[in-house]
Amino acid sequence: MQIRAAMMNDLTALTELFQAIELVEIGRAETNKADIRHILITPELDLERRSCVYEKDGDIIGFAALHFAPHADQFRAHLGVSPVAPDSLADALLRQIEEWAQKQTATAGRERESVTLFQMPQALATPALQDHGWHVVRRYSRLIIDLNGERPSLLQLPAGTEIRIAACDDDRRRLHAVLEEALSGHWNHHRRTFEEFWADQQQRDGHDPSLWWIAEVEGTPAAVLIARSQPNRGWIAWLGTEQRYRGRGLARCLLLTAFAELKARGHHMVGVDVDSANDTNATGVYEAAGMRVLGQADQWQRDINIS
Incomplete structure (x- = not known):
């Protein structure tokens, strides 16, 4: 097998790798090129230093990458092992992820850090993850809507309520403030300044401020939504309603x-x-x-300790 860093030119091959994994694990291919491109262009990911692919006979049969998570003080890893790969490959890729994480943790002068990655429930890599001390901390659902089908009709907005685009810098700062308050109770949310948030959003695939909306109640921002126009699909990146305004249908209207x-x-x-x-x-x-709901994925976590 040949081992090298991943490249943008691997977009098609990596998409095919993850689709082959999904066909075995859940019976259908969900990953598309936009998903893989989103990983490869992640601003925090150094492809040359913290990614690798394993090739055999010209086909990619394994992939791993590590970068800082965009929303939290932790690492995010990516793992893909072909169903036809030898059992030892998942072990080798996990060891590589853990080695990257240890070096980064030591470089940052920390004694402990955590790494998370996502896998389908009953993933082929589950035995290797368990052997390496990873454990499931959360389960996420992917939902979709066919825009050509019938959708619920727009609710009648209460008097004094307005939905508008966050058209200027001040609006986007208000949107960020609402989002921070709405997400403050989430188990994995870490507060960021507007400047940090804005810089991160500008790097995201499909970033478009004309798809940022604010729902106001009597002139006060109450709920917000950020969408993205990505290749082959639209995406809801952020949605949040301040606690005191929940239950009014604002999120649904957004x-x-x-x-x-x-x-x-x-x-x-x-x-x-x-x-x-x-x-x-x-x-x-x-x-x-x-x-x-289209499907679910488990978030696995492993703590990295520097002794």
């Missing part, structure tokens, strides 16, 4: 507004990933707007 705009831009499908254990019933909010 979603339906986003769906209408994304359909007008030529999209036929919109997706979102949601924490299945979210205590605000986020999955129910998306389902009320016409989305359905």
Whole structure:
């Protein structure tokens, strides 16, 4: 086998790798090129130093990468092992991820750090993950909506309520403030300044400030949504409602507004990933707007200790 760093030219081959894994694990291929491109262009990922692919007879049969997670003070890893790869490959890739994480943790002068990665429930890599001391900390659901199908009608907004685009810097700062308050209770949320948040959003695939919306109640920002127009699909990146304004249908109205705009831009499908254990019933909010659960993924975690 040949081992080398991953490259943008691997986009098609890596997509085929993850689709082959999904066909065995869940019976259908979900990953598309936009998903893989999102990984490869992650601003925090140094492809040359912290990614690798294993090739055999010209085909990629294994992939691993490590970078700082965009929303939290931890590492995010990516792992893909072909169903036809030898059993030892998952072990080798996990050892590489852990070695990268140890070096980065030591370089940062920390004694302990955590790494997370996502795998389908009952993933082929589960035995290797367990052998290496990883454990499941959360389960996420992916929901989608077919924009060509029938969708719930837009709710009548209460008097004094308005939905508008966050059209200027001040608006985007207000949007960020609402999002921070709405997400403050999430188990893995770490506060960021607006400047940090804005710099991160500008790097994201499909970034477009004209897809940032604010729902205001009596002139006060109450709920917000950020969508992205990615290749082959629309995506809901962020959605949040301040606690005191929940239960008024603002999130659903924002979603339906986003769906209408994304359909007008030529999209036929919109997706979102949601924490299945979210205590605000986020999955129910998306389902009320016409989305359905397509599948789930487990978030695995391993603590890295520097002795």
